Amino acid sequence: MSDEEVEKVVLFCRELRAHGLSVTPAEAVTATTALQVIDTTDSYEVFVSLRSILTTSVDDFPIFEEVFKRFWNSSLSTRTTVRIQGTLPRQTSKGLAFFLENWGSSFSAGAQPIKVPGASDTESATAKDFSEFTNEELEEVSRLARRMVRRLARKPSRRWRPVKRGHRVNLRRSLRLSLKTGGELIDLMYKERRPKRTKLVVLCDVSGSMDIYSRLLLQFVYGLQNSFAKVESFVFATSLARITGDLKNKTYKRALDRLSANVRGWSGGTRIGASLAMFNELWLRRIDKRTVVIILSDGWDTGEPEKLAAALSLLNRRAGRLIWLNPLLGSADYAPVTRGMQAALPFINVFAPAHDLASLRALEPHLVL
Amino acid sequence: MREEIKQIQRLLEEQIYIADAAIATALYLSMVLGKPLLIEGPAGVGKTEIAKALANALQTRLIRLQCYEGLDATTALYEWNYPKQLLHLKLEESSTASETEKEAMIFSEAFLLKRPLLQAITEHERAPVLLIDEIDRSDEEFEAFLLEVLSDYQVTIPEIGSIKATHRPHVVLTSNRSRDLSDALRRRCLYHWIDYPSLEKELEIVRAKVPAIEASLARRVTEVMQATRSMSLSKIPGVAETLDWANALVALKAPELNEEIVAETLGCFLKDESDVAAFKAELPRICTDV
Numbered sequence: 274m275s276d277e278e279v280e281k282v283v284l285f286c287r288e289l290r291a292h293g294l295s296v297t298p299a300e301a302v303t304a305t306t307a308l309q310v311i312d313t314t315d316s317y318e319v320f321v322s323l324r325s326i327l328t329t330s331v332d333d334f335p336i337f338e339e340v341f342k343r344f345w346n347s348s349l350s351t352r353t354t355v356r357i358q359g360t361l362p363r364q365t366s367k368g369l370a371f372f373l374e375n376w377g378s379s380f381s382a383g384a385q386p387i388k389v390p391g392a393s394d395t396e397s398a399t400a401k402d403f404s405e406f407t408n409e410e411l412e413e414v415s416r417l418a419r420r421m422v423r424r425l426a427r428k429p430s431r432r433w434r435p436v437k438r439g440h441r442v443n444l445r446r447s448l449r450l451s452l453k454t455g456g457e458l459i460d461l462m463y464k465e466r467r468p469k470r471t472k473l474v475v476l477c478d479v480s481g482s483m484d485i486y487s488r489l490l491l492q493f494v495y496g497l498q499n500s501f502a503k504v505e506s507f508v509f510a511t512s513l514a515r516i517t518g519d520l521k522n523k524t525y526k527r528a529l530d531r532l533s534a535n536v537r538g539w540s541g542g543t544r545i546g547a548s549l550a551m552f553n554e555l556w557l558r559r560i561d562k563r564t565v566v567i568i569l570s571d572g573w574d575t576g577e578p579e580k581l582a583a584a585l586s587l588l589n590r591r592a593g594r595l596i597w598l599n600p601l602l603g604s605a606d607y608a609p610v611t612r613g614m615q616a617a618l619p620f621i622n623v624f625a626p627a628h629d630l631a632s633l634r635a636l637e638p639h640l641v642l
Numbered sequence: 643m644r645e646e647i648k649q650i651q652r653l654l655e656e657q658i659y660i661a662d663a664a665i666a667t668a669l670y671l672s673m674v675l676g677k678p679l680l681i682e683g684p685a686g687v688g689k690t691e692i693a694k695a696l697a698n699a700l701q702t703r704l705i706r707l708q709c710y711e712g713l714d715a716t717t718a719l720y721e722w723n724y725p726k727q728l729l730h731l732k733l734e735e736s737s738t739a740s741e742t743e744k745e746a747m748i749f750s751e752a753f754l755l756k757r758p759l760l761q762a763i764t765e766h767e768r769a770p771v772l773l774i775d776e777i778d779r780s781d782e783e784f785e786a787f788l789l790e791v792l793s794d795y796q797v798t799i800p801e802i803g804s805i806k807a808t809h810r811p812h813v814v815l816t817s818n819r820s821r822d823l824s825d826a827l828r829r830r831c832l833y834h835w836i837d838y839p840s841l842e843k844e845l846e847i848v849r850a851k852v853p854a855i856e857a858s859l860a861r862r863v864t865e866v867m868q869a870t871r872s873m874s875l876s877k878i879p880g881v882a883e884t885l886d887w888a889n890a891l892v893a894l895k896a897p898e899l900n901e902e903i904v905a906e907t908l909g910c911f912l913k914d915e916s917d918v919a920a921f922k923a924e925l926p927r928i929c930t931d932v
Contacts, residue, residue: 303677310671430712
């Protein structure tokens with residue numbers, strides 16, 4: 274193979290990278306090797322060969338085809354891609370930090386119910402709308418969260434682990450041990466199902482429209498985070514912040530203080546699509562089939578619904594289950610007709626309310642994969 | 643087109659597998675470059691069939707590993723034959739062999755149960771076709787383990803030592819995209835995507851696989867199936883369903899398709915209650931349109 278051809282392949286790979294495909298040097302080497310064993314005068318053969326080597330998913334096909342056509346016809350293209358850098362519109366509303374700080378202060382002010390217009394008037398504790406909860410009742414939310422996660426951690430998986438005492442004999446280990454006693458099985462070794470390692474990722478909307486619920490849902494997230502299961506938590510409004518570390522605090526009050534310092538400067542609006550896209554970019558690699566992703570949001574999105582749909586579709590394919598909890602779903606006259614919610618629905622596995630304790634309790638079976 | 647690729651296409655055609663240039667090229671490269679071939683696509687488009695046809699065409703063994711959640715090394719690679727080991731120890735009770743000798747004896751190849759991956763590596767005669775079916779149904783641990791085996795075709799059994807492949811197997815992995823596979827595994831493989839076939843290709847498949855079918859009926863069946871796929875159904879029927887249906891129609895000696903016959907036999911290609919209802923509503927249109 275001539276140096277010129279090798280150079281062409283290298284340039285082609287560079288062009289693919291410029292269009293967002295990740296091509297490794299090893300794949301470029303394979304591509305040059307492949308060109309030596311195929312008929313390079315047959316352009317379709319070159320096309321399908323390079324495609325099978327340089328793409329890793331059917332999602333890459335359109336980009337590959339476009340780049341291939343342009344590159345292999347006009348040979349060396351020098352076109353560089355222009356990245357459009359957008360800036361987030363800064364809104365001058367009170368902002369998230371303000372709300373968070375206020376939650377913190379209202380928390381220390383003692384048992385004061387938060388009055389909210391249009392709240393439900395039922396009196397029983399479990400059916401009571403979150404918007405009118407007292408601090409003691411909020412504590413109950415944390416307890417519920419911890420209890421749920423504890424129960425989750427006890428579900429058996431399909432994999433085994435060796436144990437000293439159990440019900441199923443671990444023949445492999447027992448036999449090995451029996452050699453010490455001349456092949457006589459005296460001491461048996463056992464095995465048991467390894468507990469299921471379901472991971473939780475919680476994304477909580479803390480924008481202005483969620484204000485009355487965020488306080489309580491964050492309490493729920495705090496409860497989840499402070500159990501021994503693997504939980505990652507995030508808050509989002511116009512941007513996204515990981516709060517796993519912040520929530521690992523002795524008291525909820527201190528956790529909130531850390532949190533509000535962290536997200537200071539955020540505006541009160543909501544850009545769910547952009548926030549989830551940011552989540553995907555940074556954290557999608559950590560999501561697998563054993564991960565349950567919970568989004569807590571009312572679905573009021575000021576961004577484009579297409580962006581939200583794209584982000585959710587990606588997340589849905591990767592995660593074990595995608596749950597969207599919408600506090601508004603608790604009221605009888607609510608229908609998910611906002612453009613954002615409409616775009617989101619096809620990609621959600623479980624769409625459920627989250628406005629009272631009963632609705633959170635009903636969540637438990639959905640957390641088991 | 644390269645002569646070898648044409649030959650692969652011909653060989654597959656002899657196995658009644660209609661292969662286009664793209665899949666033949668992918669198979670050729672996979673063999674020449676010694677890389678596994680990852681095939682993705684919707685259910686029922688013949689992903690598994692490729693491996694079977696390839697094994698027949700190469701006149702070699704097909705070793706199949708069906709993946710599921712919790713699949714681990716003992717079911718995929720090897721396991722010791724415990725009852726045989728126990729029995730052997732009992733028989734040897736009175737022998738004077740030392741503990742180490744006994745150990746070496748029962749942990750030897752004769753007591754080894756070879757699971758698909760080990761079978762594929764130790765196949766003596768010629769390189770087999772190793773089909774790792776529905777890899778997306780296994781879990782991440784298994785994927786990582788598989789990556790190790792596929793990188794150097796060598797496995798280590800602590801009691802015996804390393805076993806290296808005598809012939810590098812032709813590896814075909816299939817996935818329905820129920821979850822995203824790891825980047826590492828994808829990059830190790832060549833990639834091929836099979837979509838639902840075009841009308842002409844599907845007709846060709848039906849004629850080849852169901853030779854007893856009348857030409858006009860075959861065309862009608864294919865047309866209805868193509869129209870069905872354009873509906874928004876929860877389970878879109880694949881080529882496998884088309885063939886089931888064509889076979890059923892031949893068995894029923896149906897001379898042509900009318901609403902009545904379609905309604906009676908639609909269980910062949912629709913496997914979901916709500917899909918059946920949706921299809922029945924569209925039935926008159928589908929039967930007159932095409």
